[in-house]
Amino acid sequence: MHPKIANLADGLKETLVALRRDLHCYPEPGWTEFRTASLVVKKLKELGYEVHYGSEVIKEEAMMGVPTPEELARRQKQALEQGADPEIVARMEGGKTGVMAILDTGRPGPTLGFRFDMDANDVEEARDPDHRPFAQGFASKNPGAMHACGHDAHTAIGLGLAEVLVGIKDELKGRIKLVFQPAEEGVRGARAMVEAGVVDDVDYMLGIHVGISNRRVGQVVCGGQGFLATTKLDVTFTGVPAHAGGEPEAGHNALLAAATAALNLHAISRHSGGATRINVGTLVAGSGRNVIPSRAEMKIETRGATTELNDFVRERAYKILQGAALMHEVEVEIKETGAALGGEVSASLAQKLADIAKTVPGVTEVTEFGPAGGSEDYSYFMARVQELGGQATYVILGTEIAAGHHNARFDINEDVLPLGVKFLGEVAYRLSTTLPPTR
Numbered sequence: 133m134h135p136k137i138a139n140l141a142d143g144l145k146e147t148l149v150a151l152r153r154d155l156h157c158y159p160e161p162g163w164t165e166f167r168t169a170s171l172v173v174k175k176l177k178e179l180g181y182e183v184h185y186g187s188e189v190i191k192e193e194a195m196m197g198v199p200t201p202e203e204l205a206r207r208q209k210q211a212l213e214q215g216a217d218p219e220i221v222a223r224m225e226g227g228k229t230g231v232m233a234i235l236d237t238g239r240p241g242p243t244l245g246f247r248f249d250m251d252a253n254d255v256e257e258a259r260d261p262d263h264r265p266f267a268q269g270f271a272s273k274n275p276g277a278m279h280a281c282g283h284d285a286h287t288a289i290g291l292g293l294a295e296v297l298v299g300i301k302d303e304l305k306g307r308i309k310l311v312f313q314p315a316e317e318g319v320r321g322a323r324a325m326v327e328a329g330v331v332d333d334v335d336y337m338l339g340i341h342v343g344i345s346n347r348r349v350g351q352v353v354c355g356g357q358g359f360l361a362t363t364k365l366d367v368t369f370t371g372v373p374a375h376a377g378g379e380p381e382a383g384h385n386a387l388l389a390a391a392t393a394a395l396n397l398h399a400i401s402r403h404s405g406g407a408t409r410i411n412v413g414t415l416v417a418g419s420g421r422n423v424i425p426s427r428a429e430m431k432i433e434t435r436g437a438t439t440e441l442n443d444f445v446r447e448r449a450y451k452i453l454q455g456a457a458l459m460h461e462v463e464v465e466i467k468e469t470g471a472a473l474g475g476e477v478s479a480s481l482a483q484k485l486a487d488i489a490k491t492v493p494g495v496t497e498v499t500e501f502g503p504a505g506g507s508e509d510y511s512y513f514m515a516r517v518q519e520l521g522g523q524a525t526y527v528i529l530g531t532e533i534a535a536g537h538h539n540a541r542f543d544i545n546e547d548v549l550p551l552g553v554k555f556l557g558e559v560a561y562r563l564s565t566t567l568p569p570t571r
Contacts, residue, residue, distance in 0.1 A: 133491045134300070134558060137300060137554060137557040137558055138493060138554055140300075140557070141292065141296055141550045141551075141553040141554035142554070144296070144550055144553060145546075145549065145550040147292070148288050148546070148549040148550055151287075151288045151292075152285055152287075153265075153270040155168060155279065155284035155287055156265060156270050156272065156279045156284045157271070158211075158272075159252030159253075159277040159278050159279045159284070160211065160250075160251065160252055160277065161207075161252050161253070162199075162251040162314055162315030162316070162317050162318055162321060163195070163197075163198050163199055163204070163227030163251075163314055163321070164199060164203070164204060164208070164211075164227065164229070165229040165250045165314050166208050166211035166221045166224055167210075168229075168250045168251075168287065169185065169220070169224060169229040169231050169312065169314070170216040170217045170224075171216075172231050172290075172291065172312050173185055173217070173220050173231055174217060174220070175294070176233040176291070176294055179294055179295060179298050180298060181233035181235055181294065181298075182233065182236065183231065183232075184232045185220070185223065185224065185228075185231040185232070186223040186224045186225075186229075186230075187223075189231065189232045189311075189325055189328050189330050190228040190230045190314075190324045190325060190328055191325075191328040194328075195227065195228075195315075195321075195324045196315075196318075196320040196321075196323065196468060196469050196470050196471065197315065197318050197320040197364065197470050198227050198320075199227065204226065204227050208221060210274065227314070229250070229314040230311075230312065230313060230314050230321070230324070230325050230328075230330075231311075231312040232309060232310070232311050232325070232330050233294065233309070233312075234307060235294075235297055235298070235308040235310075237301060237304045237305055237306060237307065237564070239305045239306070240305065240306065241304070241305025241306025241307075241564050241565065241568075242306045242335035242564065242566060242567070242568035243306055243308075243309065243334050243335050243336075243568070244307070244308045244334070244335070244336050244338075245308075245311060245331050245334035245336070245338070245513070245517065246293065246308070246309070246310050246337075246340070246556065247311045247313055247338070247339040247340070247510055247513055248286045248287055248289065248311065248312050248313065248340065249286055249312075249314075250287050250314055251283055252272075252274075252278055252279045252283065252284075252317075253278055253279070253317055253538055254317075255277070255278040255280045255538060255539075255540055256278065256540060257271050257278040258541045260541075263534070263543070264534065264543050265543055278542075279542075280538050280539060280542040281538060281542070282537070283316065285342050285531075285548065285549060286340060286341070287312065289340065289529075289552040289553055289556065290310055292549065292550070292552075292553035293310065293553050293560070296557040297557065297560055300557070300561060303561065304560065304561065304564045304565075305564045305565055306335075306564050306568075307333075308560055308564070309330070309334060311325065311330060311513070313325060316508070316509055316510075318470040319362060319364065319470040319508070319509035320364075320469065320470045321509060322472075322510060322511075322512040325513075326512045326513055326516045332516065332520060334517050334522050335517075335523070336522060336524070336563050336568075337513055337514060337522060337523070337524035338485075338524070338526070338527055338559065339508070339510035339513065339514070339524075339525075339526045339527070340526075340528075340529060340552065340556070341356070341504070341508075341526070341528055341529070342529045342531045342548055342552070343529075343530070343537060344503075344505045344528050344537070345503060345505060345528075346502070346528050346530030347530060347533060348496075348497070348530045348532060349494075349530055349547045350494060350495055350551070351496070351497045351499070351528075351529075352489045352495050352497070352527065352528070352529060352555060353499045353500075353502040353528035353530075354482045354485035354486045354489060354498065354499070354500055354525060354527060355479065355481075355501040356477065356502060356503070356504030356526035356527065357476065357501050357502065357503060357526075358503045358504055358505070359472065359473070359474055359475060359506075359507060359526075360435040360436065360437060360442070360472075360474065360506060360507045361436045361437075361438060361439040361441065361472060361474035361511070362433055362436075362507040363433065363446045363468060363471050364470035365430075365432040365433070365446075365467065365468060365469070366429070366467045366469050367393075367429070367430040367431075367453055367464065367465070367466050367467075368427070368428070368429050368464070368465045369386040369389045369390050369393075369417075369427070369428040369456075369462050369463070370386060370464075371383065371384035371385055371389065371426045371427070371428075371460065371461070371462035371463075372384040372426055372462075373423055373425070373426035374423075375423070375424075376422045376423060376424055377422060380424060383424025384424070384426075384461045384462045385424050385462070386426055386427050386428040387417035387418050387425035387428050388425075388460050389457055389460035389462045390428035390429075390430055391415070392459060392460065393430070393452055393453050393456035394412045394430065397432065397449055398410060398412065400449065400452070401448075403436075403445075405437075405438070405440070405441055405444075406436065406437035406438060406441050407437040408435065408436045408441050408442070409433075409434065409445070410433070410435075410445055410449065411432065412430060412432050413431045413433065414429070415430050416428070417429065432449065434446045435507060437474065439475070440474075441474075442474065450466065453466055470509075471509070472508060472509040472511045472512070473511040473512060473514075474511065475511050475514055477501075477514065477524065477525040477526055478518060478523035478525055479501075480523065481525045482501060483500055484562075485525060485559060486499075488555075488559055488562050489555060491558070492551075492555050492558055493554075494551045494554065497530070502528065508526070514526070522568075522569055527555075527556075529552045529555070530548070531545045531547075533545075
């Protein structure tokens with residue numbers, strides 16, 4: 133391994149821990165990462181990167197599941213009160229909280245891309261003395277929000293990598309893009325950055341995640357596989373209210389339409405081509421026992437082992453929702469509020485990374501391919517890079533965790549932070565001097 137990368141990364145440990153804990157204190161859910169993104173922009177500019185953010189890297193028409201204007205304004209005000217830079221935040225109006233930084237070495241070589249997600253979960257953090265963030269004073273200060281999936285660690289690793297790359301810039305070739313993505317939770321944010329073209333010139337692309345099914349620092353999976361394609365749907369049925377006893381025939385029952393749809397959605401046929409899923413997560417309807425319900429709201433998700441299998445379920449779900457509305461003479465509105473693709477990592481790139489990982493001090497167990505778990509909208513970045521002739525993979529950095537992902541007691545072993553920076557720094561160094569894939 134390059135000794136300078138190792139020394140730089142090891143020397144950043146205290147800084148990385150402090151940064152991760154600061155981010156953990158101020159978690160921001162998807163499309164409201166105003167303080168987080170402001171901090172990222174400032175640090176990258178201080179390091180000398182060419183930094184793009186806001187509408188430069190987010191295509192508004194492709195944003196999914198954006199909070200209400202009122203919620204965005206509330207979160208923006210909160211971010212400013214918690215130290216966000218007002219000028220930077222102003223350029224992120226409407227939730228455009230993505231950031232992309234470029235390090236151009238000025239020498240011919242490939243373009244590398246690294247994706248780091250920044251958003252938090254809608255989880256109330258535990259306030260017990262045996263929960264380390266609470267006991268040591270860095271638990272969430274924002275009610276109803278928590279970094280319960282490790283994205284605070286991802287952001288810290290990304291900024292640590294940025295610093296290491298500057299330290300070895302004279303030895304690198306080509307260009308390196310660091311992509312800090314909003315709204316990964318609910319798979320809402322990647323598509324808007326991809327459609328803004330941020331990775332269209334990338335030859336080698338990496339996404340990272342800490343933990344998942346790898347529960348020891350030192351474990352590295354170089355090709356996380358098995359992404360489930362998914363679609364998130366918000367559905368509203370609108371009917372006509374009426375007196376349930378006096379004139380029931382005058383009403384059009386939105387609750388019954390939703391109930392009809394719910395039962396039939398779960399009756400969608402399985403598929404011989406692979407695993408499929410559907411879930412009606414919520415159904416809220418009605419206003420009183422003697423009123424024909426005029427409104428019903430549902431939150432639904434479909435999943436498939438491939439994009440095609442998910443499309444199979446999603447298309448049938450639309451037909452069932454529309455058919456239930458027709459049957460009960462109500463209106464239906466269907467909004468896609470999140471989505472991710474299926475896909476496979478580039479095997480040759482995963483194998484290259486495995487060879488690199490074996491040279492990194494602190495890496496104790498290297499796996500070329502392993503389960504990534506669930507759905508990830510990094511799949512949009514991966515698919516775009518591969519579609520344009522590049523290679524992409526998904527890296528899992530093992531860490532001990534205090535509780536499962538999305539749990540109120542989630543916490544990590546912070547030793548993963550400098551190790552992650554060290555590994556990614558070595559990857560950047562080695563790949564930057566590799567010939568790009570033939571396009």
